Amino acid sequence: MKLHTPHPVIPVNQLQAGMYVIAIISQTGGMEIAQMGLVTTRQQIDDLVRRGVLTVRVDLARSKLAGIEQIISPGLATLSGSSQRTAGSANGEGRELKIRRLYQEARELQGKFIRQLKAGEPIDITPLAEVAEEMVDTMFTHGDAMLCLARIRAKDAYLMEHSMNVAILLANFGRYLGLERSVLKELTLGGLLHDVGKIMTPDEVLNKPGKLTDEEFTIMRQHVVHSYDILSQTPGITATMLEVAANHHERLDGTGYPSHLKGDQLSLHTRMSGIVDVYDAVTADRVYKQGMQPTQAFRILLKGADHHFDRGLVTKFIKCMGVYPVGTLVQLSNQRLAIVMQRNEQQPLKPVVKVIYHATQRHYLDVQWLDLAKSGVQESIESTVDPKEFGISLAHFV
Structure with missing residues (x-):
């Protein structure tokens, strides 16, 4: 985020009537608040304070308060949202909660973008661009925690969940x-917006259980063209973002769509997008199908290497995700089940895990963090496990 941002993050006690709030950034407690709009009374501010809100993002342009740039402390107005979140942690907001807030904010802004498109309203990608920048910053500081969130999804919110995960x-x-x-920021924002054209796809085609007919598949493939048309007319969209949206279904051998690009016509960003899009799509639970485990998804990517996907990039993607990707449920040698929470690049077979369940006795355990690489730890990973086999919801533990 650059200096003099039009959407500064400020402490809630700096709010005044006439300011326009576009997102709740940090708060204590577990309640998610999606309150946005013009602040008109002191009571609204008191209500936010009462509900534990710590910081909010304000839209200067839509605020109706004279001299707002001077009212907001310059020091705070130029802080990035991630810096504000760090300050929020001093008020009892832990790392995981901060990252959930960021994820939630991105989803809310994504949803707002889609609603504006459907309503034919003017589009402003600035808030989403700022969130994309914070997502990149967080990937450098707490990448595994971000990847963990990308494994938790709802079957009925696939469009937004998929775009969030592709971005991450x-x-x-x-x-x-x-x-x-x-470039990472552009790729991330491109990921957030890459399937936006699906708002033009009829629901009966988009959510059809089972195989599409040839006619339906032709309609489905049009979402890429719609995405390109929408984004190419949106201020602030770059060539890289357009590339992610327009080309993520293209394949090395020319069998992709919509332009049947081939070989050297597929840039690095296009090749990356194709791999990531397929990986997330096949690991997702849908209303009509169960998602694959990451290791199965890796096999599909490897099977498609050379003709659909760049083999070198597939190999690097698998290395980047790890033998046991973050968010994977694994069975340990003592029959306990654990979730992979942090990768270990030096010893990929020995990540940090969160032990939650006993596989043979079929009951939950007191949650325990375990670093499998630590001296004296006897347990090792025997296999990956499908959480559905044991009726486990990973969302309760990450």
């Missing part, structure tokens, strides 16, 4: 490949 996975992959942060 692209940021992670790009960081692994050593791309510039400015």
Whole structure:
């Protein structure tokens, strides 16, 4: 985020009537608040304070308060949202909660963007661009926690969940490949918006259980064209963002769509997007199908290497995700089940896990963090496990 941002993050006690709140950034407690709009009374501010709100993001342009730039402390107005979140942690907001807030904020802004598109309202991607930048920053400081959130999803919110996860996975992959942060931000925002054209796809096609007919598949493929048309007319969209949206279904051998690009016509960003999009799509639970485990998804990518996907990039993506990707449920050698929470690049077979369940006795355990690489730890990973086999909801534990 640059200096003099039009959307500064400020402490709730700096709010005044006439300011326009576009997002709740940090709060204590577990209640999610999606309150946005013009502040008109002191009571609204008191209500936010009572509900534990710590910081909010304000839209200067939509605020109706004379001299607002001077009223908001310059020091605070130029802090990035991630810096504000760090300050929020001193008020009892832990790392995981901060990252959940960021994820929630991105989803809310994504939803707002889609609602504006459907209503034919003017589009402003600035708030989403700022969140994309914070997502990239967080990927460098707490990447595993971000990846963990990308494993938790709702079957009935696939469009938004998938776009969020593609954004997170692209940021992670790009960081692994050593791309510039400015490029990572573009890839992340491209991921958040890459399927926006699906708002034009009829629901009966978009959510059809089972195989699409040839005619339905033709309609479905049009979402890429719609995404390109929408984004190419949106101020602030860059060539890289357009590339992610327009080309993530293109394949090396020319069998992709919509332009049947082939070989060298597929740039690095296009090749990355294709891999990440397929990985997230096949690991997702849908209303009509169960998602695969990450290891199965890796096999699909490897099977498609050379003709659909860039083999070198697939290999790097698998290395970047780890043998046991964050958020995977694994069975340990003592029959306990644990969730992979942090990768170990030096010893990939020995990540940090959170033990939650006993597989043979079929009951939950007191949650315990365990670093499998630590001296004296006897347990090792025997296999990956599908949480559905044991009726476990990972969302309760990450």
